[in-house]
Amino acid sequence: MTFAYYADDFTGAVDSMLQFRRAGLAGVLSTGIDGLPEMRDGADSGETVPDVIGIAGIARSLPTERLEAEVGPALALLAATGARVVQYKACSTADSSAERGSLGRVCEIAIERFGPQQIPTVFAQPGFGRFTFFGHHFAAEAGEVFRLDRQPTMRSHPATPITESELALHLGAQTALPVATLSWLELEAAIGSGDDAAVTRSLSGEGSGIVVCDALNDAHLEALGRAILAGARAASPGPRFVLGSGGLSLGIGRALGGDAPELPTRAPAADGPCLVLSGSRSMQTWAQINAAVAAGWRCVDLRRPGAVAETVALHAAGHHTILQTTDPSGGSMREADIVSGMVAAGRECLRQRPETRLVLCGGDTCGAILRELGVRSLTLSAAPWGNVVLCEGVGQQGRIEVVLKGGQMGQNGLFEEVRLGEGRAPAHNMEKRTTL
Structure with a gap:
């Protein structure tokens, strides 16, 4: 196996798997480190070996002092797969701080596990409106x-x-490791000459550190992917560690190449009622909720007394239902209470209506909810909604249909599209004004 990854939230984990599939690489995603040996043992027993293995984690939401316990064992298991490159999948908006989900601390943990190395770091994901230019990051x-x-x-x-x-500077505030920048000009020179050697050298220097990489388009991502793979082949016996977004996954995936069939771009309509569990506080998710309510969905605020029972009753009656803490006019609620309430509703709704198409919103809450619902692994079923995909989850509830949505993902009519199985590609109009 050439590639394995750990994602610091569940929506990001699915995004990486989608980007690899777009590059022709099929994979399986474990919802925790406990499921990874099962997948590896299955491959050893003669089952089809996935091109990519991923672990969906929760590191983004953890205090930095808890990262070692979450990330260290995951990296060790991924290295044991024999992967030549191990990615830490971070959000394309570099969500982290010195106190929470520190990406700087993650790099230190990786160096402690895998040995001294320069760590290529790529947050750009042009297809999702994320760009890095002279070291500064931009997001649509x-x-x-x-x-x-x-x-x-x-x-x-x-x-x-x-x-x-x-x-x-953002990462430098989270670690004592030196942080350098690789300019898009160097990538353009490599593309123009057809020679990635200079980029490979820039990403493979002596000692330990972080190299933030510019990227403005997919050609830049592919050049970085080729250089990373070349550096991995020349590296020590341990895996090459890289950190970044689904854009990095796409670049490496295209450099590797594969022949897995494309995912279907349409999905069947939901067999039963849809259930949305939203812990997202994104205004985009709130717009999606309002659009669904206008289309006839029922919406319940978890912060209201009796919300779980109301949600279960509406869903049992066949209504497409949203249980949310997204409404910006609502009060605050402890994350643990959000998760426990949504798990209680989700578990009972799935027990009563196993054909439910489940939608989870919010990168920080998706993972905790799925793990509590007993889902052990995810595979991709269809990609009708741009970067939002339909997955099949396997676990204690049997097989379920599930969609994981980060806060800023999807268009306003997404929930109706999920219900109907309809789809359309996301539109990023980059001709509009850029705010500097």
Whole structure:
């Protein structure tokens, strides 16, 4: 096996698997480290070996002092697969701080596990409106491209608000490791000459450190992927560690190449009622909820007394139902209480209606909910909604249909599209104004 990864939230884990599949590589995603030996043992017993194995984790939501216990064992298991490259899948908006989900600390843990190395770090994902230019990161929202520290969602993120767009400074505040930057100009020179050797050298220097990589388009991602693989072949016996977004997964996936069939771009309509469990505080998710309510969905605020019982009753009666803490006019609620309430509703709804198509919103809450529901692994079924995909989950409830949605993902009519099985590609109009 050439590639394995750990994702610091569940929506990001599915995104990486989708990007690999777009590059022709099929994979299986475990919802925790306990499921990884099962997948590896299955491959050893003669079952089809996946091109990529992933672990969906929860590191993004953890205090930094708890990262070693979450990330260290996962990296060790991934290295044991024999993968030449191990990715830590981080959000394309670099969600992290010195206190929570620290990506700097993650790099230190990787070096402790895998030995001294330069760590290529790529947050760009052009197909999702994420770009890095001269070390500064930019992210699209509502058709406009903002410098990361001015993007409305990330500027006011409830857990890790971004105050710095220069990624070397953002990461440098989280680690004592040196942080360098690889310019897009070097990538353009490599593409123009057809020779990635200079990029490979820039990503494979002596000692330990982090190399933040510019990227403005898929050609840049592919050049980085080729250079990373070349460096991995020349490296020590241990795996090459890289950190970054689904854009990095796509770049490496295309450099590897594969022949897995494309995912279907349409899905059948839901067999039964849909259930949305939303712990997201994104305004995009709130717009999606409002659009669904306008289309006849029922919406229950978890912060209201009796919300779980009301949700179960509506769902049992066949209504497409949303249980949420997304409404910005609602009060705050402890994350543990959000998870426990949504798990209680989800478990009972799935027991009564196993044909439910389940939608989970919010990168920080998706993982905890899925794990509590007993889902052990995920595979991709269809990609009708751009970067939002239909998955099959396997676990204590048997097989279920599940969609995982990060806060900023999907268009306003997404929930109706999920219900109907309809789809359309996401539109990123990059001709609009860029906010610097």
